[in-house]
Every structure is written in structure tokens, then in C-alpha cells.
Amino acid sequence: MNYQLGNLEEAVLLITMYMEEAYGVSVAAEYKKQTGHSISIPAIHTVLRRLEEKGMLNSRMGESSPERGGRRKRLYEATAYGFSVIREVKKERLRLWAKIPELKLSKH
16 A cells, blocks of 8 residues: 555544544644644645545535534545555554563653
8 A cells, every 4th residue: 555644644534533523623623632732724724635635535515504604614534545544554553663662661
């Protein structure tokens, strides 16, 4: 499998996989909740678009709502390819972590 996935892309992809309604603002809020780091809405939108271009996410326009002044939001969901990539990333990470002996980790 040939893919390029940065750390931020990985986190955003994972978040979209478990959120019921994943859209820019909700993903940014969840990212801050899970990592403790803020991220701007434009940056989240860039990552979401990039993941969609790579075929890891699909998007569709949701219904309009009075809270949003009648505007619709773009909702994202992971594709089968996105799930496949994230499984590979997890395997790679686990293989790397397995190479570090427990004693070495506890020294630092």
C-alpha cells in the first residue's frame, strides 16, 4: 500500500472515524479535547480536503440549520481506503514501539 500520512492527518482521520458528525468545527474541537492543542478552522479544513483528495475521506453537504444562519455544513466520513491506511499505520507504530525495550523507556 502506497500512502503518505502526516501526524496531523493521522489524528484528523482517526477523529473522523469515531465522530457521528465530523465537520470542520467539530473535528477542531475534538482535536483540542484529545490532544490539548488548538488548531484553526482553516487548518482543519485544509487537512480534511487533503485527506479527501487522497481518497481517505468522502464528504457530503449536510442539511441547513437555523444555528448556522441557514448554511449547510460539509460532513466527512472515512472511506474503506482510509480505514485500510489507518490499520497499516497502527501496525507500523506497534512494530516500532515493540523495538524499544521497556528498560530503555523507563530510564528517560
